[in-house]
Amino acid sequence: MYTQSLDVPHAVALEPPGADSADQGAQERFDSRIAADQKIEPQDWMPDAYRKTLLRQISQHAHSEIIGMLPEGNWISRAPSLKRKAILLAKVQDEAGHGLYLYSAAETLNSSRGQMVEALHSGRAKYSSIFNYPTLTWADVGVIGWLVDGAAIMNQVPLCRCTYGPYARAMIRICKEESFHQRQGFDALLAMMQGSQAQREMVQESVNRWWWPVLMMFGPSDKESIHSTQTMQWGIKRISNDDLRQKFVDAAIQQAKVLGVTFPDPDLKWNEARGQHDYGTIDWDEFWSVVNGDGPCNKERLATRVKAHDDGAWVREAALAYSAKQTKRAQAKAA
Numbered sequence: 001m002y003t004q005s006l007d008v009p010h011a012v013a014l015e016p017p018g019a020d021s022a023d024q025g026a027q028e029r030f031d032s033r034i035a036a037d038q039k040i041e042p043q044d045w046m047p048d049a050y051r052k053t054l055l056r057q058i059s060q061h062a063h064s065e066i067i068g069m070l071p072e073g074n075w076i077s078r079a080p081s082l083k084r085k086a087i088l089l090a091k092v093q094d095e096a097g098h099g100l101y102l103y104s105a106a107e108t109l110n111s112s113r114g115q116m117v118e119a120l121h122s123g124r125a126k127y128s129s130i131f132n133y134p135t136l137t138w139a140d141v142g143v144i145g146w147l148v149d150g151a152a153i154m155n156q157v158p159l160c161r162c163t164y165g166p167y168a169r170a171m172i173r174i175c176k177e178e179s180f181h182q183r184q185g186f187d188a189l190l191a192m193m194q195g196s197q198a199q200r201e202m203v204q205e206s207v208n209r210w211w212w213p214v215l216m217m218f219g220p221s222d223k224e225s226i227h228s229t230q231t232m233q234w235g236i237k238r239i240s241n242d243d244l245r246q247k248f249v250d251a252a253i254q255q256a257k258v259l260g261v262t263f264p265d266p267d268l269k270w271n272e273a274r275g276q277h278d279y280g281t282i283d284w285d286e287f288w289s290v291v292n293g294d295g296p297c298n299k300e301r302l303a304t305r306v307k308a309h310d311d312g313a314w315v316r317e318a319a320l321a322y323s324a325k326q327t328k329r330a331q332a333k334a335a
């Protein structure tokens with residue numbers, strides 16, 4: 001079980017005893033650790049802006065994993081075979097686990113799970129734009145594995161070297177599982193591509209719908225990215241949004257050839273001079289509209305999540321009552 005080895009009560013300040021935010025020495029020690037590419041741990045002093053930035057990114061990431069269960073979860077009852085159903089169940093369960101590792105990492109930054117969940121449910125917190133698109137066919141499940149998890153891995157492998165220890169350690173485990181997810185998606189699509197003409201057409205139609213939203217997962221262009229400069233100086237992000245997107249395009253093209261599908265972009269072509277592929281212009285109006293709550297499924301996703309949380313209230317209450325009973329028993333035994 002992943003643990004931060006820290007028992008942090010909710011909403012309790014994390015400054016170590018004797019630490020002083022105004023202490024010049026503390027800032028210098030922080031700066032020199034960042035410059036030496038060393039890890040910052042929860043008990044270390046850190047500037048408030050570093051803490052807030054991490055909390056923003058990690059909690060958004062956690063919310064993405066949890067909301068990300070919904071589009072695929074939609075197909076569990078309709079998987080085409082017992083084998084595919086078992087694989088999909090395990091994958092969706094893994095995403096829940098990722099959300100939990102990340103909420104735990106975020107809790108070490110002095111925010112409670114309740115506060116983060118409330119921010120998501122009230123619409124104040126963001127989650128990845130990609131999960132606001134519908135899953136219309138079984139091929140969408142394979143494409144999510146291949147392309148969405150593939151883009152997630154491209155973005156997340158550099159985060160394993162993030163300067164904040166708990167986030168970096170959570171990412172190592174998440175990336176191992178995402179890599180399995182990506183292969184299972186590719187495998188499911190390969191099986192369909194070796195099937196009937198109708199199955200091949202279903203895969204191509206799905207790739208056509210997901211390609212551009214997947215490229216948007218990497219965030220706005222470097223020119224428009226408001227956080228990148230600072231997060232890269234702090235060693236949180238290691239590679240810029242555009243550079244990651246380019247690496248993803250170059251890798252995905254090779255995989256698409258093996259699969260036998262094409263991407264819906266007439267401008268996609270090898271650029272000999274750059275040693276990379278050129279690709280067409282992303283529809284940034286669509287991106288911002290989805291990020292700001294007006295995508296095809298934003299309202300539905302949030303409503304489903306809030307309902308699941310409300311419906312599960314009795315489970316949380318029962319777990320708390322059980323824990324209180326166990327504590328009381330242990331105390332009575334010790335007395």
Ligand code: FAQ
Nearest residue numbers: 061064065068127128129152216217218219225226227228
């Ligand atoms: N969607 O200045 P930047 C997964 C926001 S997990 C929504 O460039 P930053 C696994 C951004 O938050 C996928 N909002 O921001 C899985 C900021 O708004 P704010 C999630 C976006 O943080 C697979 C504003 O735009 N992965 O897929 C998006 O430096 C299958 C300005 O942008 C992560 O979260 C977007 N696509 O860079 C699960 C990875 N892009 O906060 C289930 C960690 C940008 O000021 C099934 N996160 N925004 O209100 C990151 O690497 C970064 O946060 C970026 C954005 C790259 C997403």
